[in-house]
Amino acid sequence: MLHEISLTVNGxxxxxxxxxxxxxxxxxxxxxxxxxxKRGCENGECGACTVLMDGLPVNSxxxxxxxxxxTTIETAEGLSAGGELHPLQEAFIQHNAVxxxxxxxxMLMSSKALLDRLPHPTEDEIRDALVxxxxxxxGYLRIVEAIQDVAARGEEGKPK
Ligand code: FES
Ligand code: FES
Numbered sequence: 001m002l003h004e005i006s007l008t009v010n011g012x013x014x015x016x017x018x019x020x021x022x023x024x025x026x027x028x029x030x031x032x033x034x035x036x037x038k039r040g041c042e043n044g045e046c047g048a049c050t051v052l053m054d055g056l057p058v059n060s061x062x063x064x065x066x067x068x069x070x071t072t073i074e075t076a077e078g079l080s081a082g083g084e085l086h087p088l089q090e091a092f093i094q095h096n097a098v099x100x101x102x103x104x105x106x107m108l109m110s111s112k113a114l115l116d117r118l119p120h121p122t123e124d125e126i127r128d129a130l131v132x133x134x135x136x137x138x139g140y141l142r143i144v145e146a147i148q149d150v151a152a153r154g155e156e157g158k159p160k
Pocket of ligand 2: 097098099100101102103104134135136137138
C-alpha cells in the first residue's frame with residue numbers, strides 16, 4: 001500500500017509517497033539520499049540508524065514510514081548545516097572518537113539529544129544515553145570523553 005507523507009528533515013519539508021512496509025531508514029537513505037543513518041542490524045540492536053524524531057533519538061529502522069508523517073527529523077547531515085562542524089563533531093575528531101565511523105552518526109545524534117536535555121551530564125548519564133549505540137572500535141572511552149569535553153565547554157548540543 002502507498003501513503004503520502006510529509007516530514008521535515010534537517011529543516012527541509014518533504015512530501016513523499018512511501019510504501020507502508022518501508023521504514024524511515026529506507027525513506028531517508030533511498031528516497032531522500034540522506035545516508036548518515038546507517039543500515040546495521042535493522043532490528044533495533046545497534047543504533048547505527050539513530051536519528052532524532054521530534055527531538056528524541058529513535059532507531060529509524062524500527063519506525064515505519066507512515067509513522068513519520070508530520071514529524072521533524074534531524075540527522076548528522078543537519079549538524080553541520082551552514083558549513084561549520086557542530087561542537088560534537090569537532091570534539092569527536094579531536095578525541096579520536098571516530099575509527100571506522102560506522103557508528104558515529106548515530107552516536108552524534110544520541111549525544112546531541114542528551115546534551116539538549118541535560119547540558120552537564122555525569123559519565124554514567126552519558127553512558128546510559130549511549131546504551132543503544134554499539135561501537136566495535138573505540139571502546140567508548142574516547143566517545144565519552146568527547147561528549148564530556150563539549151559539556152565542559154558549555155557548548156551543549158547546539159550548533160554554533
Ligand atoms: S540498523 Fe537500526 S538499530 Fe541497527
Ligand atoms: S568507530 Fe567503528 S563502530 Fe564505532
